[in-house]
Amino acid sequence: MKPIRVGLLGLGIVGGGTYAVLERNREEISRRAGREIFVTMAAVRAVDLERAREKTAGRIALTTDPAQVVNAPDVDIVAELMGGIHPAKELVLQAIQQGKHVVTANKALLALHGNEIFQAAHERGVMVAFEAAVAGGIPIIKMLREGLTANRIEWIAGIINGTSNYILTSMRDRGVSFEAALKEAQALGYAEADPTFDIEGIDAAHKLTIMAAIAFGIPMQFDRAYTEGISRLTSKDIRYAEEFGYRIKLLGITRRTTRGIELRVHPTLIPQKRLIANVDGVMNAVLVKGDAVGATLYYGAGAGAEPTGSSVVADLVDITRMATADPGNRVPHLAFQPDQMHDDVVLPVADIETSYYLRMQAFDRPGVLADVTRILADLDISIEAMLQREPVAGEEHVDVIMLTHQTLERQIDRAIAAIEALDSISGQVTRIRLELLGSA
Numbered sequence: 001m002k003p004i005r006v007g008l009l010g011l012g013i014v015g016g017g018t019y020a021v022l023e024r025n026r027e028e029i030s031r032r033a034g035r036e037i038f039v040t041m042a043a044v045r046a047v048d049l050e051r052a053r054e055k056t057a058g059r060i061a062l063t064t065d066p067a068q069v070v071n072a073p074d075v076d077i078v079a080e081l082m083g084g085i086h087p088a089k090e091l092v093l094q095a096i097q098q099g100k101h102v103v104t105a106n107k108a109l110l111a112l113h114g115n116e117i118f119q120a121a122h123e124r125g126v127m128v129a130f131e132a133a134v135a136g137g138i139p140i141i142k143m144l145r146e147g148l149t150a151n152r153i154e155w156i157a158g159i160i161n162g163t164s165n166y167i168l169t170s171m172r173d174r175g176v177s178f179e180a181a182l183k184e185a186q187a188l189g190y191a192e193a194d195p196t197f198d199i200e201g202i203d204a205a206h207k208l209t210i211m212a213a214i215a216f217g218i219p220m221q222f223d224r225a226y227t228e229g230i231s232r233l234t235s236k237d238i239r240y241a242e243e244f245g246y247r248i249k250l251l252g253i254t255r256r257t258t259r260g261i262e263l264r265v266h267p268t269l270i271p272q273k274r275l276i277a278n279v280d281g282v283m284n285a286v287l288v289k290g291d292a293v294g295a296t297l298y299y300g301a302g303a304g305a306e307p308t309g310s311s312v313v314a315d316l317v318d319i320t321r322m323a324t325a326d327p328g329n330r331v332p333h334l335a336f337q338p339d340q341m342h343d344d345v346v347l348p349v350a351d352i353e354t355s356y357y358l359r360m361q362a363f364d365r366p367g368v369l370a371d372v373t374r375i376l377a378d379l380d381i382s383i384e385a386m387l388q389r390e391p392v393a394g395e396e397h398v399d400v401i402m403l404t405h406q407t408l409e410r411q412i413d414r415a416i417a418a419i420e421a422l423d424s425i426s427g428q429v430t431r432i433r434l435e436l437l438g439s440a
Contacts, residue, residue, distance in 0.1 A: 003036035004320045007075035009066045009091060010082035011042045011052045014105050014132065017309030018079065019056065022316075029313060033320040037313075043069045043082075070095045077319055079312060080104040089113050096120045096128070101323065103315040105132035105308060111206040111222040114213070118333040125327040129315035134207040135160055135284045137307030138300040139314065144214045144288065145335040151290030153215040155255035157268075157437055160207045162282035162302045163191045163198035164230050164250040168267075169280040172238050172247065178231060190282055200229030201250060201265040208252035211286070212263055216256055216344065217336035221263065224346035228266035237359060237430060240401050241269050244385060246357075247277040248432065260345035262352050269357050269403075269434040276437065287437060295438055350410040355384070355434040358404065358412075360419060361397040361426040368424040369400065375418045381407045397426050403434060 006022075008015045019039055022029065030036045043066035044052040052062050063069065070078055070091050078095040080088055080102060088109050095102050097120070104110065110117065110133055121128045131141045135158070144153070159165050163185055170181040182199065185191035197203045209222040230250050241248050246269040255262040270277040275297055279285040284302025289295045301307035322330050332338065362368045369388070376383060385403040404412070416429045 001035040003038060004033070004316070004323070005040045005074050005076045006037060006316060007069035007072055007078050008039055008042035009069055009078065009080045009088070011044045011048070011055065011062075012081070013305045014308045014312065015042065015079070015081040016055060017305030017307075018081065018312040019309075021306055021309045021313050025313075029317060033317045035320060037316050037320055040074050041069050041072050066091055067094070070098065070100070075100065076323075077101045077103060077316060079316070080106055080109075081312065082106075083108075085109055085112065089117075092117055092128075093120055096124050096126055099124060099126060101127045101129070101319045103129045103132075103312055103319065105130070105312060107133040107203070107206040107210060111209040111220055114210070114220040119338075121333065122327075122338055127319050127322065127330060128333055129319055130210070131315050132308045132311035134210055135286055135298070136300070136302040136304060137310050138284060138286065138298050138302065139311065140211065140286045140288075140298050141214065142314075143296075143298060144211060145331055148288065148290050148293065148296070149335065151292045153256065154289045154291060155253065156208075156211055156215055156286065156288050157276065157435065158204075158208065158211070158252045158286035159249050159276065159279050159284055160252050160286065160302060161198050161201070161204045161250060162284060163195060164201075164204070165279065165284070166190050166282045167199070168230060168233070168238070168248060168250065171233070171235050172242070173280075175235050175239070177235060178233055199231050201227040201252075202229075204250060204252045204265045208254055208263065208265055211252075212254040212261065214335045215254065215288075216261055217334065217341050218261060218344050218346075219341060221346050224263060226264040226266070226349040226352075230267050233267055233432075234430075236399075237357070237432065240359065240387065240399075241357065241432075242272075243387065244269075244357075244401075244403060245272050246270060246434070247272055249277065249279075251435065253435065257347070257353075259351065260347040263346050264349060264352060267432050269432055270437060274437055289438055350408070350413065352409050353406055354409070355406050355436070356404045356412050357430075357432040357434055358402045358416070358419075359430040360400050362400045363396055363424045363426070364391045364398050365424065368422075371422055371424060372400070372402075372419055375415055376402075376404070379407075379411045379415050381405075381411055381415055
């Protein structure tokens with residue numbers, strides 16, 4: 001059978017991992033795909049050209065012009081592994097217009113422009129596969145699109161950024177500050193010199209946007225995702241959470257409610273007994289709740305050359321198997337048939353409903369707690385647990401920590417504003433959302 005020829009846009013970490021996996025497991029992959037899959041050409045940056053020649057030992061054509069890969073007649077599938085929005089978007093659309101299938105690991109591109117890209121692919125009758133765009137080596141896209149297709153997905157909660165998870169693990173295990181943990185992550189190569197996308201939750205929001213679209217049959221709506229990072233977390237809050245039996249993780253959460261879809265990324269308290277609360281270091285995990293199957297957990301490496309390359313190769317195999325199938329009989333890009341997508345409301349963060357951790361600094365004098373609890377009661381916010389620290393010698397303030405039952409975010413916003421206005425409270429109230437995550 002005619003082999004499938006692949007062109008790589010990028011031969012860096014992911015591209016290099018993809019090439020290595022294809023070369024090492026060539027025979028096994030061919031047996032599964034039904035035909036041989038091999039790389040014929042790759043585009044690299046000029047500064048990386050010599051290193052790319054060494055990596056490929058002259059077995060493939062190399063170019064510094066990615067358009068040459070897209071236009072090459074001996075390329076059947078274009079694997080976009082260069083990252084960024086431009087020129088990646090233009091190259092992907094160009095490949096689609098030429099009738100070539102596309103594999104991409106570019107979560108930002110899909111979160112921002114996926115609707116346009118999938119529409120173009122649908123009209124041209126080609127496939128765009130993107131398993132590697134979310135959670136690295138974890139096959140979460142395939143599970144949402146195919147493995148759980150019998151289920152009405154109720155919610156997804158994921159640790160989907162390894163850098164942030166490493167930082168939070170270091171802060172918890174060794175009591176170091178956020179700044180110290182970040183510097184360590186950068187020294188180890190887990191965090192970029194500019195870590196903004198990781199620590200402010202933007203990377204996780206890109207991935208969550210993609211998963212929400214597949215889970216609920218809605219368009220990509222990254223601009224409606226609420227995003228809050230971990231840069232303001234303190235070791236004190238991580239320690240207090242532990243005292244209550246919780247751990248703090250940066251979670252991406254999307255949930256179907258009667259009022260609309262929740263789409264949010266933020267630090268979250270999770271009960272220590274939950275499996276996902278014990279996912280540490282740079283590892284990723286995604287928890288999916290379906291109405292038929294219940295809660296299922298997917299765990300593994302969320303980044304890295306070969307784990308991510310493994311997902312790219314899996315997409316190449318899927319496309320190879322389905323390339324000759326009628327487009328109407330292929331798995332839809334976002335699991336639902338294009339004419340069955342719903343533009344459900346994505347709720348603003350003020351309309352979400354969850355529980356909360358509140359920490360405030362109060363003057364050590366009678367009546368303070370009564371004032372705070374009265375404010376909460378007036379807004380129908382009930383307290384699940386409370387902790388008041390003993391005053392430190394010479395200090396006027398004491399830490400008061402409260403866990404609430406579920407309530408609307410806008411009610412908590414009003415409560416915090418009223419509490420901060422009290423003369424007996426110093427500074428701002430720290431608020432961290434809390435999720436029990438069902439029976440997982």
